[in-house]
Amino acid sequence: MRKARKKSNDNSIFPTNLEDLKRQLQTKFDHNSDLNYTIYQHQNQQLAVFYVTYLIDTNKVEASLLKPLLDSKQTWDNTKLLNQIPLSSGKKAKTMDDILKGILMGEVFIYIENEKEIVSYPLKKEEKRDLSKAETESLVLGPQVAFTESLATNMNLTRKGILSNDLVLEKIIVGEQSPKELRLAYLKSVANQDDINTMRQRLVELEVDEIEDSSVLIQLIEDSSSSIFPQFYETELPDRFSYSISKGRVGVLVENSPTGIIAPITLFSFLESTEDLYMRWNIGSFFRILRFIAMVISVLLTPMYVAVVTYHYEIIPMPLLITLGQSRANVPFPPIFEAMLLELLIELLREAGARLPTKVGQTMGIVGGVVVGTAAVQAGLTSNTLIILVTLSALASFTAPSYLMGTTIRVLRFPMIILGGVLGLIGIMFGICFLIIHLLKLTSLGGPYLSPVYPFNWQDLNKTLFRLPYNMQTKRFVSFRLRDLYRFDKDKARKKKDIDE
Structure with a gap:
């Protein structure tokens, strides 16, 4: 294991x-031509202005910094620079580490010769794409806009979703070689303080060279990195992110990442869709329960077939047993091999369809499935019955709103098929027990992963397995131990008046 690198010397390099x-900076940047270092003579003073060209909005540098700096008839010092230059967010630095980090984050530095500190302004060039529709979390109802790679845009979308001065977007810098800005988002009067402190501590104490994306950050800060189950929720939908924050959860936005992180979450959070909120409560509850049933079907349907056909013919009704026998009459392989072959085929088609261009990928998935499935039956490699079951299992896994949870469900089928093929129903029960024990031990930001089922809390069931009408959802998630549990007054919400009353 690599030892954590020691903190560099914080001694000031000024005055100089x-x-x-200039020589120190050129040495640090290995004489890189992209470092623009210019010395100006002004009112018997010498000033140095330096920055990396491609990181800076040069129009802002010329209009908002150099013009007022050089057109003034007064002499400058650091205090005057911070108070009179028409730019916000100016700050002082005194060490070479601070200067190097600032340069790489798009800051322009001004140094007045022989001053004890140096002044910098963030004038980073913003490269961002336009707002577009979400790709991985498709919706029929509700807002369609998705996060982008711009942190400023994502914070703006979050602010639009939560118009409250109670919203905190706390700035944190992570990464030693390539620093990246993060924002810790929460409602200060609602969120659990322990959750805020835990998330902040995990972020601040990270000692890594760089954070490529929010997905990488999750792998570094989640409770159990060895578990196949995701413990933080990744979303590209600003409305889901804002909704979760308003319910007392903690969020993280990462620069150059189009997804936000939500924690703590439970297993049932991955079966919820924001679309459930925009439907009537009974319809939303139906689809939520349907997804839960689909998850169970996806994990157990194919393994149950393998176990029953291999070891437990006696539990199959006679008419169905005759059909299964005719279907498998020309198949030379045992059921476990047959099932593994088809499951791998489905995964190959899905992966190929995801990597190909959109239109070609859709055609590949549909045509490839039909052609290969038909050919496999005609060649005697598999049976019609198993093709139907494998297809149902695959369709059931695609109902999960979260791509990560859908992938987890599909991967779980393979060890369950092996257990069913080797030990029959006993093996499947062993796998289910192992899975439940693992889920009981799992946590998300320190909170139980199976809440509110374990530990049981009946008050939270209407926020997980189903949902009630809005005027009955007066409380936030009780299991999260929030500062403010109540969303609104129940009696006032139920009181309805006509215009003539």
Whole structure:
């Protein structure tokens, strides 16, 4: 294991002269031509302005920084720079580490010779794409807009979703070689303080070279990195992110990542869709329960077939047994091999369809499934019955709103098929017991993963397995131990008046 690198020396390099500062910077940047270092003579003063060209909005540098700096008739010092230059977010630095990090994050530095500190302004060039429709979380009802790679845009979308001064977007910098800005989002009067402190501590104490994306960040800070189940929720929908924050959860936005992180979550969070909120409560509850049933079907249907056909013919009704016998009459392989072959085929088609261009990928998935499935039956490699069951299992896994949970469900089928083929129903029960024990031990930001089923809390069941009408959802998630449990007054919500009353 690599030891954590020691903190670099924090001794100030100032005061110094401009040529010495230039030599130090050029040495650090290995004489990179992209470092723009210019010395200006102004009112018997020498000032140095330096930055990396392609990281900076040069129009802002010329209009908002250099013009007022050089057109002024007064002499400058650091205090005057911070108070009179028409730019916000100016700050001071005094070490080479601070300067190097600032340069790489798109800051412009101004140094007045022989001053004890240096002044910087963030003038980063914003490269961002336009707002577009979500790709991985498709919706029929509700807002369609998705997060982008711009942190400023994502914070703006979050602010639009939560118009409250109670919303906190706390700035955190992570990464030693390539620093990246993160924002810790929460409602300060609602969220559990332990959750906020835990998330903040995990982020601040990270000692890594860089964070490529929010998905990588999750792998570094989640409770159990060895578990196949995701413990934080990734979403590209601003409305889901804002909704979760308003319910007392903690969120994280990462620069250059089009997804937000939500925690703590439970297993049932991955079966919820924001679309459930925009439907009537009874319809939304039906689809939520349907997804839960689909998850169970996807994990157990094919393994149950393998176990029953291999070891437990006696539990199959006679008319169905005759049909199964005729279907498998020309198949030379045992059921476990037959099932593994088809499951791998489904996964290959899905992966190929995901990597190909959109239109070609859809055609590949449909045509490939039909052609290969028909050919497999005609060649005697598999039976018609198993093709139907494998297809149902695959369709059931696609109902999960979360791509990560859908992938987890599909992967779980393979060990369950092996257990069913080797030990029959006993093996499947062994796999189910192992799965339940693992889920009982799993946590998300320190909270139980199976809440509110374990530990049981009946008050939270209407927020997980089903949902009630809005005027009855007066409480937030009780199991999260929030500061403010009540969303609104129940009696006022139920009181309805006509215009003539």
